[in-house]
Amino acid sequence: MKRLLDILLGRAARPVPARHEGLIAIGTAAVTMEAQLGLKPEPVAGLVFKPVESVYFERAKEELDGLLQIAVRETESRYRFWSDPYRYRWVIVEDPDFEDLVATLHSASQILIEHGFGSQLLAAVFRFSDRTGEPFYWIYQFKLGKFTPFAPRKGRTRDEAQELRLVALLERELPVERRPEHWYALWDLPF
Amino acid sequence: MYSVRRVEQWARDPGLTARMLLVLFGLSFLYVFFVGTLIWSGVDAVTVLVIALVLAMVQIFLAEPLALASVGARILKPGELPWLQEMVERTAALAGVPRVRVGIAETRVPNAFAMGKSLRSATVVVTRGLLDLLNKEELEAVIAHEIAHIRNRDVLVMTIAGFFVVVAQLVFRFLLWGGGGRSQRDRRGGIAVVFLVSLLVWLIGQLLLLALSRYREFVADRMAGILTGRPLALASALLKISGQVERIPEKDLREVQEMAAFFIVPPLRRESLMALFSTHPPVQERIRRLEALQRQLEGLA
Numbered sequence: 001m002k003r004l005l006d007i008l009l010g011r012a013a014r015p016v017p018a019r020h021e022g023l024i025a026i027g028t029a030a031v032t033m034e035a036q037l038g039l040k041p042e043p044v045a046g047l048v049f050k051p052v053e054s055v056y057f058e059r060a061k062e063e064l065d066g067l068l069q070i071a072v073r074e075t076e077s078r079y080r081f082w083s084d085p086y087r088y089r090w091v092i093v094e095d096p097d098f099e100d101l102v103a104t105l106h107s108a109s110q111i112l113i114e115h116g117f118g119s120q121l122l123a124a125v126f127r128f129s130d131r132t133g134e135p136f137y138w139i140y141q142f143k144l145g146k147f148t149p150f151a152p153r154k155g156r157t158r159d160e161a162q163e164l165r166l167v168a169l170l171e172r173e174l175p176v177e178r179r180p181e182h183w184y185a186l187w188d189l190p191f
Numbered sequence: 192m193y194s195v196r197r198v199e200q201w202a203r204d205p206g207l208t209a210r211m212l213l214v215l216f217g218l219s220f221l222y223v224f225f226v227g228t229l230i231w232s233g234v235d236a237v238t239v240l241v242i243a244l245v246l247a248m249v250q251i252f253l254a255e256p257l258a259l260a261s262v263g264a265r266i267l268k269p270g271e272l273p274w275l276q277e278m279v280e281r282t283a284a285l286a287g288v289p290r291v292r293v294g295i296a297e298t299r300v301p302n303a304f305a306m307g308k309s310l311r312s313a314t315v316v317v318t319r320g321l322l323d324l325l326n327k328e329e330l331e332a333v334i335a336h337e338i339a340h341i342r343n344r345d346v347l348v349m350t351i352a353g354f355f356v357v358v359a360q361l362v363f364r365f366l367l368w369g370g371g372g373r374s375q376r377d378r379r380g381g382i383a384v385v386f387l388v389s390l391l392v393w394l395i396g397q398l399l400l401l402a403l404s405r406y407r408e409f410v411a412d413r414m415a416g417i418l419t420g421r422p423l424a425l426a427s428a429l430l431k432i433s434g435q436v437e438r439i440p441e442k443d444l445r446e447v448q449e450m451a452a453f454f455i456v457p458p459l460r461r462e463s464l465m466a467l468f469s470t471h472p473p474v475q476e477r478i479r480r481l482e483a484l485q486r487q488l489e490g491l492a
């Protein structure tokens with residue numbers, strides 16, 4: 001009933017709040033992926049969001065920067081900001097400890113959410129490599145609160161079989177999105 | 192954990208919501224009045240409504256292929272204009288919408304429209320002219336505007352809200368051409384009353400529908416401004432598109448006339464028409480609202 005009213009009054013297009021609680025699960029899933037599937041987690045991950053031209057957003061970004069600087073001091077991590085051609089901002093964090101990497105990205109997303117910009121969070125991206133070095137990414141989509149697979153290959157093609165396989169194999173350990181229409185690509189990733 | 196509901200606040204526009212509610216009340220009242228008159232007059236109201244319902248269903252289910260065909264649009268193949276497809280994908284993902292198809296119409300008229308009765312079968316169509324005219328930021332803003340239309344189910348809402356206007360129009364035209372016969376049932380002069388009432392419902396209903404359509408444009412503008420984080424990118428896109436549309440001869444535009452309701456800027460010259468008769472609000476008014484949103488984002492409102 002509320003949904004119907006929202007549609008009638010044009011409120012259905014309002015910003016979708018972010019759900020970041022599912023993000024943590026990648027830590028344990030990574031162990032399984034490495035031990036049983038031979039997919040090695042890379043020590044680098046990214047958080048991508050759409051910036052807003054707003055003083056409030058600048059404040060959120062300053063706090064984000066502060067948090068990352070503390071994280072760098074406490075662990076052996078490094079971070080950098082990057083803008084992609086679609087004007088999305090990335091925080092790219094490098095950390096040899098995968099658990100720390102996940103925790104850093106989780107608290108980074110937390111800061112944007114606390115400042116009221118959760119709806120601007122697009123995804124957190126984690127890279128895995130198989131024995132031949134081919135990449136496989138788990139993309140955590142904040143709007144869904146779920147992970148979607150992405151196995152890019154040469155010439156902007158995707159290895160769909162690999163994606164289906166990993167969704168099936170990790171269903172129990174990871175909140176995965178089973179509906180393939182949500183499996184968006186993120187081409188030309190910087191890591 | 193405490194968190195500010197900042198973006199949610201920006202998304203709110205109580206004045207607009209109230210006006211939309213008012214229009215919807217007005218339409219409902221009008222429709223009850225219309226159906227009441229139909230039943231009272233002894234016209235075979237059930238038959239009329241069933242025919243109209245079938246028409247509405249056909250419209251809802253065929254709208255997409257018909258709309259695509261009427262503007263000469265086609266769906267992009269995978270790998271075609273990859274940056275455009277990715278831009279739409281990302282905007283959709285940011286808005287929490289599943290796969291949106293991207294179509295292109297090979298026309299010089301810069302415009303865009305959204306189609307699809309549900310979130311699952313949504314299509315955003317842009318014209319070649321739009322791709323040539325706008326920079327990527329402006330294009331993204333236009334796409335976000337169309338995705339807001341999709342999320343608000345605007346095509347579906349307008350079709351359903353307009354259902355009885357279509358019925359009234361059908362009844363009026365039918366009676367105008369001498370339909371209805373001088374049957375035995377018409378003892379109370381019912382036909383004449385129905386004739387006048389359907390004309391009234393058609394005209395007033397049409398005005399209310401146009402108002403509803405304009406309000407929903409404002410909503411889509413606002414959502415696009417928030418989603419892309421840059422309301423004035425949409426403002427500059429609107430300026431460019433409207434300027435261009437006015438410069439293009441009308442002859443080329445006639446074929447796209449029927450699609451006007453779904454376009455981002457209606458492709459017709461409307462300077463001479465009153466704003467009351469327009470599906471889209473004037474560009475100046477839309478830009479003024481986007482500027483107000485930008486001030487709000489900067490904490491100056």
